[in-house]
Amino acid sequence: GGERTRAGLAALLAMQPDVLLLDEPTNHLDIAGQRWLVEFLDSYPGAVVTVSHDRAFLEEAVNRIAAFQTGSTTIELHTGGYADYVETRHKRQEAELETYKRQQEKIAALESSIDQQERTARKVEGETIDFHYRKRAAKVARAATVRKSRLERMLNSEEMVEKPRQQWGLALEFPDPV
Numbered sequence: 001g002g003e004r005t006r007a008g009l010a011a012l013l014a015m016q017p018d019v020l021l022l023d024e025p026t027n028h029l030d031i032a033g034q035r036w037l038v039e040f041l042d043s044y045p046g047a048v049v050t051v052s053h054d055r056a057f058l059e060e061a062v063n064r065i066a067a068f069q070t071g072s073t074t075i076e077l078h079t080g081g082y083a084d085y086v087e088t089r090h091k092r093q094e095a096e097l098e099t100y101k102r103q104q105e106k107i108a109a110l111e112s113s114i115d116q117q118e119r120t121a122r123k124v125e126g127e128t129i130d131f132h133y134r135k136r137a138a139k140v141a142r143a144a145t146v147r148k149s150r151l152e153r154m155l156n157s158e159e160m161v162e163k164p165r166q167q168w169g170l171a172l173e174f175p176d177p178v
Contacts, residue, residue: 117144
């Protein structure tokens, strides 16, 4: 069972180091052991850094969360318990998705406007030899070129939001019992 783990944890906690690093501390602990650990960590005078997948333990035992996101090289710091972290992360993901959608709509509108101006300029240039109309077509073509430049600057700017990646979820289907 978890007697060796409990003994090691007890010896570590008795030393009272300034920084306590715990990796999955609730593994092999029964409910009473988990409750005791949460209460102990709550009154612990030093810093405690823990890695855990036990959401109930995290909700009760932590007041700050450092999260590593898949595909990212940064750490996101959140103040509060696990439920606060999940809510904050969800709101941030929704805001990023909304920003991405607005940017894509703006890009589509600019591209459509550029295409329409270029078609208009080509049509006028191809249909007439009248200097006045050809000069107007050149102005329309120039406006399309300016919009292309604006679109390129927008696409290359740091304000562009990449398409948010969908985090995978767990979906299980169990067959009906026999």
